[in-house]
Amino acid sequence: xxxxxxxxxxxxxxxxxxxxxxxxxxxxxxxxxxxxxxxxxxxxxxxxxxxxxxxxxxxxxxxxxxxxxxxxxxxxxxxxxxxxxxxxxxxxxxxxxxxxxxxxxxxxxxxxxxxxxxxxxxxxxxxxxxxxxxxxxxxxxxxxxxxxxxxxxxxxxxxxxxxxxxxxxxxxxxxxxxxxxxxxxxxxx
Amino acid sequence: xxxxxxxxxxxxxxxxxxxxxxxxxxxxxxxxxxxxxxxxxxxxxxxxxxxxxxxxxxxxxxxxxxxxxxxxxxxxxxxxxxxxxxxxxxxxxxxxxxxxxxxxxxxxxxxxxxxxxxxxxxxxxxxxxxxxxxxxxxxxxxxxxxxxxxxxxxxxxxxxxxxxxxxxxxxxxxxxxxxxxxxxxxxxxxxxxxxxxxxxxxxxxxxxxxxxxxxxxxxxxxxxxxxxxxxxxxxxxxxxxxxxxxxxxxxxxxxxxxxxxxxxxxxxxxxxxxxxxxxxxxxxxxxxxxxxxxxx
Numbered sequence: 001x002x003x004x005x006x007x008x009x010x011x012x013x014x015x016x017x018x019x020x021x022x023x024x025x026x027x028x029x030x031x032x033x034x035x036x037x038x039x040x041x042x043x044x045x046x047x048x049x050x051x052x053x054x055x056x057x058x059x060x061x062x063x064x065x066x067x068x069x070x071x072x073x074x075x076x077x078x079x080x081x082x083x084x085x086x087x088x089x090x091x092x093x094x095x096x097x098x099x100x101x102x103x104x105x106x107x108x109x110x111x112x113x114x115x116x117x118x119x120x121x122x123x124x125x126x127x128x129x130x131x132x133x134x135x136x137x138x139x140x141x142x143x144x145x146x147x148x149x150x151x152x153x154x155x156x157x158x159x160x161x162x163x164x165x166x167x168x169x170x171x172x173x174x175x176x177x178x179x180x181x182x183x184x185x186x187x188x189x
Numbered sequence: 190x191x192x193x194x195x196x197x198x199x200x201x202x203x204x205x206x207x208x209x210x211x212x213x214x215x216x217x218x219x220x221x222x223x224x225x226x227x228x229x230x231x232x233x234x235x236x237x238x239x240x241x242x243x244x245x246x247x248x249x250x251x252x253x254x255x256x257x258x259x260x261x262x263x264x265x266x267x268x269x270x271x272x273x274x275x276x277x278x279x280x281x282x283x284x285x286x287x288x289x290x291x292x293x294x295x296x297x298x299x300x301x302x303x304x305x306x307x308x309x310x311x312x313x314x315x316x317x318x319x320x321x322x323x324x325x326x327x328x329x330x331x332x333x334x335x336x337x338x339x340x341x342x343x344x345x346x347x348x349x350x351x352x353x354x355x356x357x358x359x360x361x362x363x364x365x366x367x368x369x370x371x372x373x374x375x376x377x378x379x380x381x382x383x384x385x386x387x388x389x390x391x392x393x394x395x396x397x398x399x400x401x402x403x404x405x406x407x408x409x410x411x412x413x414x415x416x417x418x419x420x421x422x423x424x425x426x427x428x429x430x431x432x433x434x435x436x437x438x439x440x441x442x443x444x445x446x447x448x449x450x451x452x453x454x455x456x457x458x459x460x461x462x463x464x465x466x467x468x469x470x471x472x473x474x475x476x477x478x479x480x481x482x483x484x485x
Binding site for chain 2: 001018019020022041042043044046049055056057058060061062063065066068141159160162163164
């Protein structure tokens with residue numbers, strides 16, 4: 001079947017989609033957006049987290065057919081999504097731009113020279129990325145929390161990220177990163 | 190596999206009548222796991238996401254009519270006053286991502302003894318509104334669970350909503366697991382005080398082939414509270430009464446040993462949860478009583 005939906009602000013069309021296929025598979029294998037990670041395929045790990053009509057969900061548990069006509073934001077569109085939120089415009093990210101997205105710029109260690117969402121920069125600055133596999137899901141989940149809760153307590157952060165597993169960091173640096181992003185967001189206002 | 194995408198409830202019922210083997214999918218948090226793991230290859234998937242009525246709820250005089258697909262997140266955010274037990278239970282479901290998609294209709298459809306909503310529904314008192322092209326019926330929650338992952342639905346029926354009694358007193362919910370998120374209950378317990386009828390109701394999860402009420406424990410406690418004039422005098426519950434209640438709740442279990450826990454641990458833990466939730470709800474009832482008396 002064919003599925004039409006919006007990804008990172010731009011209309012997309014996926015063809016030859018199998019009826020039992022997940023949104024995650026469509027994003028990774030049909031649209032060439034491997035940012036959302038495939039790990040547990042049962043909603044346990046959160047590494048495939050995307051926004052579906054603004055709401056964080058595990059894309060491995062959304063049937064592709066269910067997203068017809070709906071709006072998806074992946075980690076590849078997070079920088080533009082955050083920018084649009086802060087400046088109130090909505091320009092979106094083209095599929096080619098999204099495919100070409102790399103957290104590299106001129107310096108892969110500091111994120112310098114590339115456009116990052118504040119939460120992405122905070123993860124780099126706080127050293128919250130080790131192997132990086134869980135990072136996209138955590139970024140999407142943390143960004144969504146900061147959108148509606150700009151001054152989270154530690155308990156709020158832990159709860160918002162309770163559906164995202166990380167096996168490297170022990171979560172402390174991730175907590176630091178989210179606190180940092182919240183503090184910077186507060187300064188900016 | 191065929192993907193059926195009804196745009197309305199009527200279309201969904203027609204599709205289910207035409208294809209009784211169609212598997213309804215709403216939040217997908219159960220169905221997609223089975224498909225991803227190749228445990229299930231349904232001939233038809235019946236997507237209910239486009240049926241807007243299913244995500245709505247209505248607060249009536251005595252009951253809340255909760256659409257089958259209202260996500261747990263919305264229950265926590267909007268119905269804590271009317272359905273405190275179910276709101277607490279909803280908060281123990283998996284993670285924010287799962288709570289944003291899953292709802293009570295899916296819990297009822299899957300009818301796993303470990304479904305988090307069941308003990309809260311049993312304790313509050315509820316009826317499941319199911320419909321087919323043949324008509325609508327309301328199934329009392331006590332008659333809904335018929336076996337392990339079996340329910341009272343006919344092949345052509347879909348779950349439309351749950352009519353849950355609005356709380357008329359304190360409610361509590363307790364769940365045992367290895368951590369605070371992403372756990373399937375080792376066992377769970379729901380308790381609701383109903384001061385208007387001077388009764389209590391219970392619900393036990395994951396400790397019998399189906400979710401069950403501890404009816405002998407309820408009857409014992411109803412009689413003990415009545416006899417001691419507790420509803421009127423608002424005294425603290427006698428420890429011996431709480432202990433007996435806990436033992437009867439344990440006795441209502443019929444658990445198995447499995448990877449999550451042993452049968453004897455489950456029996457024990459249900460007793461502990463029964464005693465604790467009784468203390469919590471009763472203290473809250475006493476507090477509310479004092480408050481009303483103070484105001485009068």
